Amino acid sequence: MNIPRTSFPRVVIIGGGFAGISLAKKLSKKEVQVVLLDKNNYHTFQPLLYQVSTGGLEPDSIAYPIRKILKDFPNFIFRLANVEQIDAEKKKIITDIGTLKYDYLVIASGSETNYFGNKEIEAHSMAMKTIPQSLNLRSLILENFEEALLTTDLIERNALMNFVIVGGGPTGVELAGALAEIKKGILPKDYPDLDTRLVQINVIQSSDCILKGMSAQASAKAEDFLEKLGVNIWKNIRVTNYDGKTVTTNTDLTFETATLIWAAGVKGATIKGLDAGDFVTRSNRLLVNEFSQVKGYDDIFAVGDVASMVSPEFPDGLPMMAQPAIQQGKQLGENLLKLIENKPMVPFVYNDKGAMATIGRNKAVVDLPKIRFQGVFAWYVWMFVHLFFLIGFRNRMVVFINWVYNYIRFDREARLIIRPYKKKHRIQ
């Protein structure tokens, strides 16, 4: 990679997610050369991906060009690259656009869908971790209804209108809520010649409650909200397989469906060369100390989802969410500058700001450190917080207008099949 050396030490950041970007911001205008690599030229605001899938938002509204974030930072270099391997001994990384030496390496590569080794589920199910995946799901949902119109086979039609979401975490719950709103508000108008009352939305959760990371109160209320919206919640059931038609579980229960959305787990997106050893956890995250240093390395750091920072309160590492990533990125930025100046680094302390999830129109659950609440006010708080954390004034404005419009009109206009997912019939 033809990146000239400067007199400053070089920090290479892999990944422009919440952790990578907040770290980069801290290093702006400092005496370091920063090279940020990402396989996309944009930052994705992952918490709203489910709205892209359900036609409520446009993909560009929740993405932001990384070059634009960095444009006022001197000594910053961005490259669109896929990092293939880390060579810790020679202090270099190997990418699809060449190799690059580093002085300090920060792995902020995030997480990826965890299929727990089941190749068949991986091949047939839909995930929702990236914008292209979310657009594929949007296309598939709409294509299903178009196809349901065409078939006279009732079993096939029901399978096309049956949505099975595996995993009752925030992703699964928010997607289920949005689908339920679509069933109620949009489908009867868009498909007058289809009995859309037969649309089913199923959420399958392996443990005994949904939104496991939140309070019991939030979990119970979310379940209540979903059930009122007509969503079927199946608890203490584990999905064992999906062949593209039938979902089997560890019980007698099976589901016939054309759409399985796999939101049952994520794992750290580790990189070859640093993906095996005692520093890799069961969920494929890199064990880091309180300075985000990967166990056994002084010059390699990990932040965000890919990092597992263990504390008495979080024996399995901090949750894989935006807040720990943002806070770790910021702290590491300060610590790297200290390290370069040979000053002692400051240990990371997680400031738990709480968690929230929305379940369709007017309904959300919010757990703050000192207070918990659910319902309409929680929903406003949810919207405000998401608008606040979205990057960019234009994105905030456009999302705000979409939400106001969707709220007033009970509508989601982005129900467009821009790129068909099933290429069977269609031509472009």
Next chain:
Amino acid sequence: MNIPRTSFPRVVIIGGGFAGISLAKKLSKKEVQVVLLDKNNYHTFQPLLYQVSTGGLEPDSIAYPIRKILKDFPNFIFRLANVEQIDAEKKKIITDIGTLKYDYLVIASGSETNYFGNKEIEAHSMAMKTIPQSLNLRSLILENFEEALLTTDLIERNALMNFVIVGGGPTGVELAGALAEIKKGILPKDYPDLDTRLVQINVIQSSDCILKGMSAQASAKAEDFLEKLGVNIWKNIRVTNYDGKTVTTNTDLTFETATLIWAAGVKGATIKGLDAGDFVTRSNRLLVNEFSQVKGYDDIFAVGDVASMVSPEFPDGLPMMAQPAIQQGKQLGENLLKLIENKPMVPFVYNDKGAMATIGRNKAVVDLPKIRFQGVFAWYVWMFVHLFFLIGFRNRMVVFINWVYNYIRFDREARLIIRPYKKKHRIQ
């Protein structure tokens, strides 16, 4: 196709563009069964496709779900289908989702890019007639700059930063203007380590003026605007080939470029079974009479780009633009109702409302029937007219906000490579 017959006569409309939609609206709540078929589930506002390509607008803002347009119309049926053949004798059409009988057939299938038989240009160039094509072009432009950063080969770098637009019609001119604005306002900030002054924008026009359909005054002024923006205009030159690297012309002039945008011509998108005969013109349009009836048929009509309605003023048929399509669609709606009631149909009279084109920030040319003007005021008129004709309140609001934002900030935020066009390096 399992569409039940009603007691009303059945009108089948192929295509949900300007012509098809305006016809459909006229037939709403009348005593006809209307089946509208389109290969997309959305209507595309084609005049703004170049803004999608250049990151100024999001694709969803210029598309509108067809089902939503039709949702309050009883007796309307929409199907996502690709029409493969017309069997005029048996009064039926054959599609990828089955066959369908009609009483009246309206072909509103629009136009497609005309490569005039050159397969090599077709294989290597970019078109801008559909949303997926426009997104591909957006991705390619951005990927070119990312690649230009990586190469040390100066000739390759220049080819990556050289944009050749073939065709000086509205599409070519508006795209060239937008690219010139990007070169000036965005590239130097986004690519500080690239000498973006070397970016070249070339427009090649086979005749002696650009915007041929407009007044000489508009054409001259548009040329002036483009030249001030640094766009090279090559007139009286015909492109003879493009092998993916070198553009050859009918003169000694050649261009080395990684991006050829083909905006040099369109042709009618005729359908098998009705694509040959004396009723098909040189530009592959269907000759129709003043009632939009395809020559030789009483029950088959064509409207919009695919129809060639010849008059003394327009010996080659009406221009392939939005206005003739909208007006023909409306008129045909009224005439079909008359025909069904055995009343005489009213001949179509084209109301020429003029033409306009924008050339970057603050600059446009407008030809109205009684007045011609260019410059800032023309630009405001251009924006107002385009906002007005865009379907949907939400789309208008979102486009308006994007434009205001882009204007104030000299910015285009949708510069995202959501789906890479060249899949060489990247993974999704």
